[in-house]
Amino acid sequence: MRILHWGLLSTARINRAIIPPLRLSTRNRLLAVASRSQETAQAYAHEWHIPRAYGSYEALLADPEIDVIYNPLPNHLHKEWTIRAMAAGKHVLCEKPLALSAEDVDEIAAAAQQHGRVVAEAFMYRHHPQTLKVKELIKDGAIGKLQLIRGSFTFSMKTEVNIRLNPEMGGGSLWDVGCYPISYARYLADAEPLEVFGWQVTGQTGIDDSFFGQLKFPNQVYAQFDSGFRSPYRTHLEVVGSQGTITIPAPFKPSLNETITLTRQETVESIAIAGQELYLGEVEDLADCILAGKTPRVTLADSRGNAATIAALLESARTGKPVHL
Ligand SMILES: NC(=O)c1ccc[n+]([C@@H]2O[C@H](COP(=O)([O-])OP(=O)(O)OC[C@H]3O[C@@H](n4cnc5c(N)ncnc54)[C@H](OP(=O)(O)O)[C@@H]3O)[C@@H](O)[C@H]2O)c1
Incomplete structure (x- = not known):
């Protein structure tokens, strides 16, 4: 059996x-691990x-025994280093957001095609059994016709120095954590939004400290979400259909044992879900793609849709107007 050798591009906190x-x-x-300084890399190793x-990051990419690069750099460096890694012959698992615009995702897709490499955005929650179960319930009509997805992801930022x-x-909170409810809503709606509207609370550095957004999908499906750095830790997702609702207390960072609630008329059903190590799914999925030619669960088209939606929401908040996609 072929073993894939991985290299970490930086000593980012999320590596753990x-x-x-x-x-x-x-x-x-x-x-292997790379850092901008040899001392840091050595201490980390x-x-x-x-x-x-x-x-240096270049030295990691030059190692011929590395097959896969994990890219957890600050968001603005995702595109550049994902493309450089593929040009060096590596497959890439890149942290969310894969890139900061739809056009940048297109450049990544072109590079993947040119170099014949696999690249996937590290949306770990997508691989977890809970997410697959929620999708299955909706597909099987457990809540009737899908109408509304409501999600939140906020936390209280402890420091004023942070990428x-x-x-x-x-x-900004939208790229950092708002990307999760948006990704989840697009996944459940199985479509891209037609129109979005958002408000933001701008922090001292000019980024969105908090964001409140709405998405209109085809077939009268809607989503509402909030994200933020200045509220208590909150994650939540509620999915509403014509015949019932599903509530998911830990939608984005599910653990080994989760319970979701399916409510239909007078019946309230708790559904226990045996999970798996949260970040294992994305690692195994990428290995399946590289070794067995599978299509990544998070495709580049999917990543493009998320980036386009987020960029449109930011434009809406800037202009005060709804944005059509
Ligand atoms: N999927 C998830 O659950 C999850 C969770 C947290 C974060 N993330 C994502 O992972 C990425 C990293 O987040 P993090 O919190 O781990 O970040 P972090 O601890 O600040 O790490 C970023 C790393 O990038 C390197 N770097 C290169 N240029 C830099 C620059 N100009 N300024 C600062 N650092 C620079 C640094 O490594 P060296 O000094 O070693 O070069 C640094 O350690 C983000 O894209 C974030 O969205 C994902």
């Missing part, structure tokens, strides 16, 4: 989420028991 699943998976092996440490607060780095 992907390292355990890489170690759990029999088809994947974490081989020592701490996490990673065999190779590189003092999420920097407008030049693709900061």
Whole structure:
């Protein structure tokens, strides 16, 4: 069996989420880490028991034994380094958001095609059994005709120095956490929005500290969401249909054991879901694509739709007008 060798592009905090699943998976092996400084890379490699440490991102891409790059750079560097990694012959798992515009996703898609590499956006929640169950319930008509998806993802930012607060780095709550309810709503609606409208509360650095948005999908399906850095930690999703509702208390970061609620007329049913390690699914899915030619669960068309929707919502908040897509 072929083993895929992975390299971490930077010492980002989120690496700690992907390292355990890489170690759990029999088809994947974490081989190297790169940082902008050799000392940082070496200290990180020592701490996490990673065999190779590189003092530049270029050096990691030049390692011929690396098959897959995990790209957890600040948002504005996702496109550049994903394309550079593919040009160096690597497959890429890139953190969300894959890019900051639909056009940038198109450039990534063109590079993937040119270099014959697999690239996927790391929306880990999409691979979790809970998400697949919710989708199945809706497809099977458990709540009748889908009407409304309502979601929230907020937390309280503890520091004033963070890539999420920097407008030049693709900061803002919408790109950071609002992207989840938007992605979930598009997934359940099985369509791209026709029109969006949003309001934002702008923080001191100019990014959206909070965002409140609405999406209109075809077939009279609507979504409403909020995201933010200045509220308590909240995640929630409610899916409303003509015959019932599904409520999902932990939609975006589900754990090993979750319970969702299906309410139909007077019946309230708790559905227990045996989950899996949250970040394992994206690692295994990418391995299936590279080794067995599967299509990624999060396709580039899907990533394009999310980026286009977010860009349209930001435009709406700037102009105060609905934006048609
Ligand atoms: N899927 C999820 O659950 C999840 C959760 C959290 C974050 N994320 C995503 O992961 C990405 C990273 O988030 P994070 O919180 O892990 O970020 P972080 O800790 O700030 O890490 C970003 C890394 O990028 C490198 N870097 C390169 N140029 C930089 C620059 N100009 N300024 C700052 N850092 C620079 C740094 O590594 P070196 O110093 O080693 O070069 C830094 O450690 C974001 O895209 C975020 O949306 C996803």
